[in-house]
Amino acid sequence: MGMNITFDTASAEKVKAHMDDNKQLLLTFEDGVGKYSQHAMIHMQVQFTINIVDKDAPVEGYNAVVHSNIGDLLIKDYSAEDLEENMSIKFNAHQGTLQLSGDGGLIDDNVGFIDFTDKNGIKNNPAK
Numbered sequence: 001m002g003m004n005i006t007f008d009t010a011s012a013e014k015v016k017a018h019m020d021d022n023k024q025l026l027l028t029f030e031d032g033v034g035k036y037s038q039h040a041m042i043h044m045q046v047q048f049t050i051n052i053v054d055k056d057a058p059v060e061g062y063n064a065v066v067h068s069n070i071g072d073l074l075i076k077d078y079s080a081e082d083l084e085e086n087m088s089i090k091f092n093a094h095q096g097t098l099q100l101s102g103d104g105g106l107i108d109d110n111v112g113f114i115d116f117t118d119k120n121g122i123k124n125n126p127a128k
Contacts, residue, residue, distance in 0.1 A: 049112030
């Protein structure tokens with residue numbers, strides 16, 4: 001079976017605007033582990049970030065896959081503990097944020113978005 005995320009139209013457009021065949025998607029659990037994690041858990045809530053990296057970028061530790069309607073996302077297998085089988089990402093236009101939910105409710109109300117293939121990608125991350 002496996003996990004699946006459905007991006008709504010607005011969130012899909014936001015992410016796909018940065019994608020091409022030479023890039024891949026990661027869903028990073030922000031635990032301070034690995035080259036793409038921005039910080040350890042300083043907040044009490046679970047935090048995830050959608051990352052875009054080059055297709056040939058090193059992705060050690062990203063050893064599981066979440067399927068989505070805009071392509072597969074690689075995750076660290078242990079972060080699956082905080083995810084659910086069926087999830088959705090919606091763009092909250094009011095706050096300009098991405099929200100990750102599962103069948104059990106909200107998982108992260110401010111999902112980060114970093115395009116590591118863009119030199120300003122980290123600076124433009126909406127989740128601070």
